[in-house]
Amino acid sequence: MIQLKNLNYRIKQQYILKNINLNIESNEVIGIVGESGSGKTTLMQIILGLIHPTDGTYTSDKYRILPIFQHAYDSFNPKFKMKQSIAEAIKYQQQVDESQIYKRLSMLMEHMQLDEQMLNKYPEALSGGQLQRFNTIRTMMLEPDIIIGDEMTASLDVIAEQRMIHVLREYYTKTADSHKGLILISHDIAFLNQIVERMIVMKNGEIVDDFHIQDLFAQQRHAYTKALLSIY
Template sequence: MTGSGKALLRVEDLAVHFRADRKRFVRAVNGVSFELLPGETLGLVGESGCGKSTLGRALLRLGPITGGSAYFDGIDIAGADATGIAHLRRETAMIFQDPYNALNPRLPIGAAIAEVLAVQGKVPRAGIQARVAELMAMVGLSPDLADRRPAALSGGQCQRAGIARALAVEPKLIIADECVAALDVSIQAQIINLLIELKSQMNLALIFIAHDLGVVRRLCDRVAVMYLGRIVEMGRTEDVFSDPQHPYTKALMRAIPEIDPDRGLPNDPLGGEPPSPLDIPPGCAFHPRCPAVMPICRQDPVPATRFINACEIACHLYDDPQTNHQSTRERIHA
């Protein structure tokens, strides 16, 4: 793991709820807590609709925060005033899933990058064009493409332009929301290699939101598994992949495609669909699909997280009061 021992981002019991009608709320994010160090990459994984993207947008104040707290480099994200949000915009950036829709179709990519530099005042106006060329070269784009509009570029080139635009603010934190999902496999590998290189060069902290667990395993230092608005397991990437503890995490790992043709599909695939966030079941939200469900799972709230085999777990399977668990900071950052 890279970075110092002081957290760059600290999130505690964060909630994001949306009103569905007069009486009901969608609990998209429902009590999430974690820390992120400078230079560290956290993979955020889970099925569609689990709240990953909502959480990412909330952390950059691109969406609402209903409850809890989040602090970035000393800034109270939830309570930030205009000055605080302006500072957040200068220190953070987001890479979006659709590389075409993330860019202004009428604006050449060089102008889109230059616009960020001008607004944030990162370089003198006379040096903007030189900095645009430098950023494009940094992400593997020829400066000759600066006058091209997004429609004239490939998906991979557009995503590289989006990364260059994100780097223009010289961020300490980037949130990448499914940023390789719309690209073919060979281009995905190039973008992942680029992110690994940039992270090392710039000591970037990165939250990488993804469905592809293989990509997460290669890129991320730690991984957090979300289910219906909550983190159910979190730990060092190799710990989670090699010895998952939560039944949901185990099901996700079993679903990873195997290259070996002699290996068949899992005998016990995870069935059903996640419950609606409008109607979260009592007890553990995963209990209707859990192969290890117990009576307590159907009625009692999910217990406080504890460390099991180096991973932070929220599950009734580990309710033994004698279980030895340490704080997140002690175990993750030891």
């Protein structure tokens, strides 16, 4: 379990996260939604261990948690061809069967409709959407215990987004017995509603709503959640 208790994060006197209390099981598919500046990305950085809370506690079991960041171009070395970047990721994984990983890579590229010739190209030769699909593939082929995706469909068109949803859903449903989990961060409730089981709503650094997706339109939803729903 991932547990955040009475957690705060501030820069100087400005609170970015305030009084966060949250439990996440390793096999949940969770959406974290809120406007820009609501604290979503900061929360992700704490869960990944990239930053530490100012106050409160963050604890987790020994999960292997890997991210899929929004800005795919920044995730690849511009001097490496795509196949080099993929190989670099594999090199740092211990006790892995490389043949199985490359088999998984080929399957994921097919599902994402990426030609294998693209592996011989440099990042600058690919579109933002293609890079984001490679960014997603590079994380998924390593099969971490939990994937955290931050606005990972922002650069995708509608068709590519639907492919991404299909691949993410396949990843979770086929590995549910192994307790794989997904945490998807987005401002887009419509995207999250297609895949997540639980929704966490953030506003101004606080969690204002936390519910099962079946209760998305329930009367007891927070006013801010209802405001977000009215946009879509």
